[in-house]
Amino acid sequence: MLRAIFKITIREWKRIFSLPEHYLVMLVLPPLLCFLYAYIYNGQFVKDQPVAIWDEAHSPLSRKFTFMLQETESINITQQVNNEAALEKMIQDGTVAAAIHFPARMDDHIKSRQPVYITVYTNTASVVTAKLIYKDAAKVLLTAGSGVILQKLVKTGMPTGKAMALVQPIKLSTYFLYNPRYSYQQYLVPGLIAVALQMMMIMVTVLVLNMEVKKGTIGALNILANGSASNILIGKTLAHLSIAWINYIMVTFILFPLMAAGQIGGSWGLFVIFTLLMLACISVGMTVSAIVDDVMVACDLGLFYTSPAFVFSGYTFPRWGIPWYDQYYAWIMPSTPFLDAFFKVYFMQLPLSYVYKEMGQLLLFVIITFPLAILFLQRKLNKLRLQHV
């Protein structure tokens, strides 16, 4: 049995290196796609977005606020406007991403105890840019506002420490753990890569058995496996898993450390959950391949099944915010438990004891689909033997 499995593994490696449907997806695409994803987010942050200023105050304070806004990471003041219509037109045609308005007689109003409203307009049709600009603008304007309160209190003769306490009675210290600067590269790239590797594995393994039938090599494979479907599946699984490990090495030894601030080689925990993910993908893919004879239909099924994986996994938009039926759909994809475990093991660097639930879910894919693949393939092999006889 072991000898048969070994022979099938060697045979499968040869197929992976010779069939374009295998080597292009398993060996050529991973480095290309992974580096592309990492390079897209090489800038890490959204910087210097064009912003307009509508300054009706023309005062020292408005100029000071403008200077402080210009100093932020996301804001680059590129336009001056004189009215709201011009401002909205600029936002509408994309000349600027946001605008800030200082009202007339702003300084006088502050001195005369009249509340002043500084308006921040953003084009929230582009929500990422809008939120970042708002965050920076709010930080500046609220700090400036606090400064005004502080000055007023100090002028009444209050000691600075006490005045400071009154400006900010509750001091909130916020810690952004695991990705403190909200780097898009650090956050998005590992997730995109994990989902891409899942998709690649499934897109290839949906073809591993039906392609043998199509190319007429199933007979030879049957002989090599001594008529045992499990020998074939284990042999092929080992070959594909070893290629997945090569991709793991490429990603964790080169890409993550170089472009996503990850540690070299990942970790033992990451390797374990990645291996479980790949085993789940191989099992699911081979089950489809054992059931569906038409390679094109199998490929389409693989495509429809895997392409929504990233958005359904809850990586970007939380799963608790999606309808219940979509949540069920998310659970039939191995990437969902994997990415949950990935957050804990990769970002939070927690031990495997924190991800036993997710590991169990990944194993469930193997436990359910692998026997199914054996069953369907064995039936095919038996039929083949009968035909041969």
Add this chain to the structure above:
Amino acid sequence: MFDSFRHIIRLFLREAKMVAHDHSLLLTLLIAPLLYAFFYGSLYSYKVEEKVKLAVADDDKSELSRAFLQQLNKMQIADVVGAVNLSDAQEKMYRGDCQGYLYIPDGVQKKVLALQQGDIVLAVNAARFLPSSELAGAVTKLAMTVGAGVRLKYNEMQGLNTAMAMQETQPVNLDYRPLYNTRSSYGAFLLPGLLALILQQTMLLGLAGSVALDKQRRHIPELVRTGGGSLSTALWGKGLFYMILFFCYACFFMTVNYATLDIPFRGRVFDVAVAFILFFFTLIPLGVWLGSLFNSQLLAAQLLAFSTYPIFLVSGYAWPYESLPVPMQWLSSMVPTTPFLHIYQSIVQSGATLQQNVPSMLHLLALWAFYVLLALLSLRRLNKQQQALSL
């Protein structure tokens, strides 16, 4: 002229027949767009995330801390989960039961009443972008509101009447006006782009798959012959089927999907229709050229399946074009999605007109000319190759 028209009709019928007889093309062109539109559409149907779990360890157990937590729990974004102490709160985050924790140490109220700063700590799991940033924003806002409340009380105690005390509490205020997506919701931002992307990708997959199938079966000379020997007629005759089909899908998405998903449409129907037609006219030669690069339909489907995310990510929709590295900006400029999404987003979401998008329209036209040239050259090459082989 009449002859060309007749050839185009023949090619249209040929394509319809080919699609009807091929399971994969049928799946990609007739089922996938509707299925994807439903799935992706429903995914963001709630549009905003709500009730992000936040563990709270309250060691102060004061009136102030209880009021603070009560207000926090009332916020749409937060769902307070009780924790026994700080380490229990941390453990809850590690287990994935919450997205962060808030710690209120003992003595906060006492400090605030003594006009000293009371420190509280918020830690959020920033590895998860959206929930953590929303939570941090909400808690910061609440802390500032509570601070303003304390100042208001102080000003009143100084003898100011309520109105004056109120004015003195917050002399500089921020008035935030998010335009075109007033709730700043992720769903409202992403859905229009996703629907357009579904149309693009299914069209490219189907058309490239069909050309690859023609190539695989050595039917390119027959395709050109059906077009009366004209490469251009062959290109547009084959493309007409996709043009009509996807224009119908676009109409369906812009009416039915927009209505059911409650996506606002602020522009003019004529403008968005022109943008879609121009976009499809650019995608058709791109799809034909891409299909001509693959030796089999299977390979075309397999490899083009991986183009969806990269195209979307470089298009400037989710990540600003200016923030892409320069070589990525070049790549982005070569993809029709980039100018199209710019036009489409500004018309649909901001209510802009075609006149306000002239540079992007010209960009799309330039790409149309470029891909027409590539498609014609590849058809000519394949025609020659396969004719030579058949001889």
